Amino acid sequence: xxxxxxxxxxxxxxxxxxxxxxxxxxxxxxxxxxxxxxxxxxxxxxxxxxxxxxxxxxxxxxxxxxxxxxxxxxxxxxxxxxxxxxxxxxxxxxxxxxxxxxxxxxxxxxxxxxxxxxxxxxxxxxxxxxxxxxxxxxxxxxxxxxxxxxxxxxxxxxxxxxxxxxxxxxxxxxxxxxxxxxxxxxxxxxxxxxxxxxxxxxxxxxxxxxxxxxxxxxxxxxxxxxxxxxxxxxxxxxxxxxxxxxxxxxxxxxxxxxxxxxxxxxxxxxxxxxxxxxxxxxxxxxxxxxxxxxxxxxxxxxxxxxxxxxxxxxx
Amino acid sequence: xxxxxxxxxxxxxxxxxxxxxxxxxxxxxxxxxxxxxxxxxxxxxxxxxxxxxxxxxxxxxxxxxxxxxxxxxxxxxxxxxxxxxxxxxxxxxxxxxxxxxxxxxxxxxxxxxxxxxxxxxxxxxxxxxxxxxxxxxxxxxxxxxxxxxxxxxxxxxxxxxxxxxxxxxxxxxxxxxxxxxxxxxxxxxxxxxxxxxxxxxxxxxxxxxxxxxxxxxxxxxxxxxxxxxxxxxxxxxxxxxxxxxxxxxxxxxxxxxxxxxxxxxxxxxxxxxxxxxxxxxxxxxxxxxxxxxxxxxxxxxxxxxxxxxxxxxxxxxxxxxxxxxxxxxxxxxxxxxxxxxxxxxxxxxxxxxxxxxxxxxxxxxxxxxxxxxxxxxxxxxxxxxxxxxxxxxxxxxxxxxxxxxxxxxxxxxx
Numbered sequence: 045x046x047x048x049x050x051x052x053x054x055x056x057x058x059x060x061x062x063x064x065x066x067x068x069x070x071x072x073x074x075x076x077x078x079x080x081x082x083x084x085x086x087x088x089x090x091x092x093x094x095x096x097x098x099x100x101x102x103x104x105x106x107x108x109x110x111x112x113x114x115x116x117x118x119x120x121x122x123x124x125x126x127x128x129x130x131x132x133x134x135x136x137x138x139x140x141x142x143x144x145x146x147x148x149x150x151x152x153x154x155x156x157x158x159x160x161x162x163x164x165x166x167x168x169x170x171x172x173x174x175x176x177x178x179x180x181x182x183x184x185x186x187x188x189x190x191x192x193x194x195x196x197x198x199x200x201x202x203x204x205x206x207x208x209x210x211x212x213x214x215x216x217x218x219x220x221x222x223x224x225x226x227x228x229x230x231x232x233x234x235x236x237x238x239x240x241x242x243x244x245x246x247x248x249x250x251x252x253x254x255x256x257x258x259x260x261x262x263x264x265x266x267x268x269x270x271x272x273x274x275x276x277x278x279x280x281x282x283x284x285x286x287x288x289x290x291x292x293x294x295x296x297x298x299x300x301x302x303x304x305x306x307x308x309x310x311x312x313x314x315x316x317x318x319x320x321x322x323x324x325x326x327x328x329x330x331x332x333x334x335x336x337x338x339x340x341x342x343x344x345x346x347x348x349x350x351x352x353x354x355x356x357x358x359x
Numbered sequence: 360x361x362x363x364x365x366x367x368x369x370x371x372x373x374x375x376x377x378x379x380x381x382x383x384x385x386x387x388x389x390x391x392x393x394x395x396x397x398x399x400x401x402x403x404x405x406x407x408x409x410x411x412x413x414x415x416x417x418x419x420x421x422x423x424x425x426x427x428x429x430x431x432x433x434x435x436x437x438x439x440x441x442x443x444x445x446x447x448x449x450x451x452x453x454x455x456x457x458x459x460x461x462x463x464x465x466x467x468x469x470x471x472x473x474x475x476x477x478x479x480x481x482x483x484x485x486x487x488x489x490x491x492x493x494x495x496x497x498x499x500x501x502x503x504x505x506x507x508x509x510x511x512x513x514x515x516x517x518x519x520x521x522x523x524x525x526x527x528x529x530x531x532x533x534x535x536x537x538x539x540x541x542x543x544x545x546x547x548x549x550x551x552x553x554x555x556x557x558x559x560x561x562x563x564x565x566x567x568x569x570x571x572x573x574x575x576x577x578x579x580x581x582x583x584x585x586x587x588x589x590x591x592x593x594x595x596x597x598x599x600x601x602x603x604x605x606x607x608x609x610x611x612x613x614x615x616x617x618x619x620x621x622x623x624x625x626x627x628x629x630x631x632x633x634x635x636x637x638x639x640x641x642x643x644x645x646x647x648x649x650x651x652x653x654x655x656x657x658x659x660x661x662x663x664x665x666x667x668x669x670x671x672x673x674x675x676x677x678x679x680x681x682x683x684x685x686x687x688x689x690x691x692x693x694x695x696x697x698x699x700x701x702x703x704x705x706x707x708x709x710x711x712x713x714x715x716x717x718x719x720x721x722x723x724x725x726x727x728x729x730x731x732x733x734x735x736x737x738x739x740x741x742x743x744x745x746x747x748x749x750x751x752x753x754x755x756x757x758x759x760x761x762x763x764x765x766x767x768x769x770x771x772x773x
Contacts, residue, residue, distance in 0.1 A: 109732075110463040111442035193610050215606030301609035303554060303742050305750040322435050323739055 096338075103331035113328060120332035130333065132308060133316045136221060140312065141289040143225045144232065148285055149278065152233045156240035157270065170241075174234040181231070185298030188227045189214065192299075214299055220306035224295050232288075236281050243277030244270070275356045283348055290341050293318065313337050392669045393422040394676060397437070397447030399430040402633060406692040410685045414676060421672045434735075441465045446664035448673040449680075452499050454490045454657050454727065455734040461493035462732055467663040468496035472674050482683075483698045486727040487658045499660025500681035501698035503689065505628045506654045506721035507558035508643040509533075510635060515540055515547060515623040524624070526720075528647035530566075530592060533624070537601040540623040548603050551613040551625035552596035554749045556741060557655045557728055558626045563589035565726050566649030572729040577770055579737070582763040589649070590755045594748055605749040617641075629696055629718045636710055645717045656725030658698050733769040740765045 103120055105113040124130055159170055176184060191198050192213035200210030213223040247270065255265050271278075293314040300310050311319070313333065321330035398407070404427070411423045426447050428436050434456055440446045441463070452460065460466045473480065480488050483501040491499035509524050516523055519540050524533075537549030553559050561571060569585030572578075580586050596602035603616065614631060616622045618638055626646060627635075635641045646654050661680045663673045679685060686697035693709030696718060707715045731737075740762055748758035 108463075109459050110438065110465055112463075189610075195607060195611060212606050212610070215610055303605070303746050304609045305606055305746055305752065324736055325438070 099331045099334050102328055103335045105328040105331075107325065107327040109325065116328065120329045121336075123329060124332065124336065129308070129311075129316060130313075133311050133313050136310055137290060137292065137312045139221060140225055140228070140292055141286060143222070144228045144289050145282060145285045148229045148232045148236060149281055151229065152236035152281070153240055153274070153278070155233060156237045156244055157266070159237070160241060160244045170237075173237050176231040177234040179231075181294045182298055184227065184231055185295055189299050192223055215304055215306050217306045217309040220300060220304075221310045224299060224310060227299070228289075228292065228295060232285065236285065239281055240274065240277060243274050247273045272357045276358055279348075279352050279356045283345060286344065286348070287341055290314075290337065290344075391420050391422055392672045393424055394448040394667070394669050394672050395424045395426050396676070397426045397428065397433075397450035399428055399433040399451060400694075401427060401429075402630075403689075403692075403694050406689050406694060409688050410680065413684065413688070414679045417679070418672075418675060421669075421675065423676060441664075444666050446666070448664055448667040448669055449661055449676055450664065451502070451659050452491070452662040453659055454730040455738065457491055457498055457660070457662075458493055458730050458732045458734065460662070461496070461498045465665055466498050467665045467667070467670070468498055469500065469663070469674075469677075470496045473497065476674075476678070478678060482700050483681075484656070484658075484700065484722060484725075486656050486725055487660070487698055490658070490727045490730060491660045499662040500677050502659045502661050502680060503695035504656060504658035504698045504722070505630060505696060506656050506718050506725055507562060507626050507628055507646055508717040508721070509624060509646050510617065510627050510631070510641060510643045511624045512617070512620055512622070512638075512640050513642055514620065514640040523642070524644040524647070526645050528644070530647060530649050533647045534596070534601075537596060537624065538599075541601045543600075547621055547623060548616075549601045549623050550596050551608065551617065551622045552593050552602040552749075553608065553613055553626065554593075554605060554742075554745055555626075556738065557657055558628055560590055560593050560745070561655050561728070562626070562646060562653060563593060563649065565653035565655070566651060567592075568650050572731060572770075576731055576773075577767075579763055579766040579770065581759040581766070587755055587759055590745070590748065590759065594751070594755060597749065598751065605746060629715065630694075632710055632713065632715070633694060636713060639712070642714055643717045644714065645720050652724040654721040654725050655728055656722065657728045731770065732773045736769045737766045740769070 102113065104115060104117055106116045106119065107113045155173055159166055159173070163169075190196075194200055194210065194212040194215065197210075197213070199213065203210040211219050214220050251269050251273070252265065255269055260268065291314050292312045296310055296312055296315050297318070300307050314337070317330050317333045317337070320326040320333065396407075396411075404425070407425065411425070414423065415421070433451075437446065437450065437460075441460075446465065452466070457466075461468070472478070480497060480500075484504060487501040487504060488497065491497055491501065509528075511524055513523065519542075521536055521539055524536070533550065540549035541547065564571065564580070564586045567585045567589040569583050569589060570580040573580060581590075597604055603611075603613065603622070608616075613622060613625055614627065614634065617625050617627075618635065618641075620638070620640070661677045663670070663677060667673050681699070683699050683702060686699035686702040687705055689695055689697045690702050690705035691709060693706060696703055696706050703719050707719065744758050744762040744765070747753045748755045
């Protein structure tokens with residue numbers, strides 16, 4: 045009677061050993077995995093998470109010269125409701141987003157689909173569309189500033205040839221924001237195009253072949269096959285462009301002069317943040333603006349994630 | 360085991376690299392000290408290099424490292440550096456910021472050091488010493504000075520048959536000649552009514568008997584009748600089409616329009632000499648007078664960081680920068696008017712083709728740029744608000760009302 049339990053014991057023992065071995069194995073795997081991601085995690089904590097927490101804290105303070113600050117509670121947030129500049133900058137950023145994001149996505153899908161065809165010199169075109177992405181934003185802004193110059197710019201010169209007196213593209217308060225939007229769309233197409241291209245190439249050819257056999261025309265194929273299968277990529281791009289558009293700064297900083305008459309009608313939320321943080325040395329209020337911007341972006345991104353269930357296809 | 364060794368080595372290398380970053384301490388052996396000198400103007404690098412060279416002949420044990428930051432970022436960087444106690448040992452300071460820095464105890468008062476070494480402050484124009492004196496203490500040794508002149512394009516005057524500007528000119532004459540010289544067909548404007556305070560509306564306000572900041576430092580004078588009249592006179596050039604509009608001047612800098620012969624007359628400082636002397640048609644005269652003669656004067660000074668580790672070395676260097684010898688080196692390069700009394704003539708001779716005497720004449724009746732703790736803020740409000748008047752969006756009266764309210768608020772918060 046002793047033999048059987050012994051056997052069972054042995055079996056159990058080996059089982060324990062095996063699972064122990066698996067556990068240590070697993071643990072050491074975890075250890076290595078954590079070690080490998082540690083540098084990035086540390087970087088994120090030190091350079092992103094910590095500043096975010098600090099910004100949040102500073103948004104309740106008022107700053108004097110040279111790093112002295114005092115706790116003022118909700119004062120900065122109360123001040124926001126009376127700040128007509130802040131409301132205006134939200135409006136400007138809103139207009140900027142409404143134009144750059146949808147038009148930008150539409151045009152980049154268009155370009156991506158066209159450059160996904162078998163056409164001659166395809167890679168040359170792809171390079172050309174991508175060039176603005178690898179160019180420094182400051183350089184782009186400088187060149188466009190020259191093109192837009194109302195007296196000596198190329199754009200108004202060309203218009204004058206056909207007898208039209210061109211407007212003051214970056215100085216007229218009514219037009220300046222739209223001039224910026226045009227540059228933003230132009231310089232953003234290339235980057236989104238590359239993402240859409242890779243999305244397009246991930247669509248299996250068999251769907252197209254089946255559609256062709258069923259006699260579907262190219263437009264129908266585009267709307268019934270390409271667009272639904274591209275929708276996860278469109279979702280990704282729209283989230284990224286929206287966040288990017290919320291943070292627009294460099295174009296405005298470079299193209300609209302500090303004493304320009306169009307500044308009020310073009311300054312974005314981040315520009316106002318910069319103005320308060322670094323020009324007026326009002327860092328507490330600037331931090332509050334940054335926190336507000338963070339909350340707005342979070343809410344809008346969350347809304348997008350809820351809405352995506354209705355139009356994004358994941359198969 | 361091998362993996363562990365690899366890991367260890369990697370981590371060690373990481374530490375060494377990191378440590379290397381922070382290990383360039385100033386003590387570089389042999390009793391030598393190294394101090395840093397922070398400034399913004401690239402055009403002055405040759406002169407400064409030469410000054411450091413002759414400084415080292417006298418003090419071979421003090422090494423000076425220069426640190427250039429463009430003006431646009433200079434004070435932002437100083438502010439951050441001051442917060443983190445990482446200021447250069449010696450640095451440039453301007454009148455707009457000296458009060459703020461002195462008050463924040465970021466820069467060193469030099470009164471005692473000067474007394475100890477018998478360093479005389481009488482060698483510099485009084486208005487500049489006044490500018491860098493905060494609460495009875497002197498904080499900076501003046502380095503250079505600048506006033507404003509009326510730059511003009513001789514060719515445009517000759518073509519219209521109008522005599523050049525001279526010291527008899529007043530506001531009416533300036534307007535009258537601007538009208539004569541404006542030529543719409545050729546795209547020439549008679550005058551550029553710049554929206555700038557120094558060498559712009561400040562000078563006009565003083566000429567008209569007005570003031571910028573009251574004696575007690577509690578209110579601004581933009582809404583006084585003298586100031587309103589002066590600002591209106593400025594804007595009238597734009598209204599009457601004698602000057603490019605505010606939009607045009609933000610798109611293309613007026614100095615560029617002037618250099619290329621599109622503007623006949625404009626106010627500008629001596630720092631533009633290296634640029635404008637490239638155009639042989641350009642010369643300069645004293646600014647016209649209003650009810651009285653007045654022109655803004657400003658100058659930079661060298662200051663010492665309060666928490667410098669090498670106070671003695673820094674003070675020796677500042678003394679040398681303020682010496683006659685250094686002033687003469689600056690004068691010879693023709694970039695700035697040295698602040699040291701009596702060395703200005705040498706500067707004048709550096710560019711004989713231009714009547715630089717006009718800038719030196721101005722010193723006599725010059726008014727120092729007002730400096731309070733919130734000068735930076737007030738300047739920002741001036742830009743934000745006055746540009747609306749300059750672009751004829753709102754009347755001068757409405758603009759000064761808004762500006763006065765905002766500026767007085769900053770003054771009361773000091």
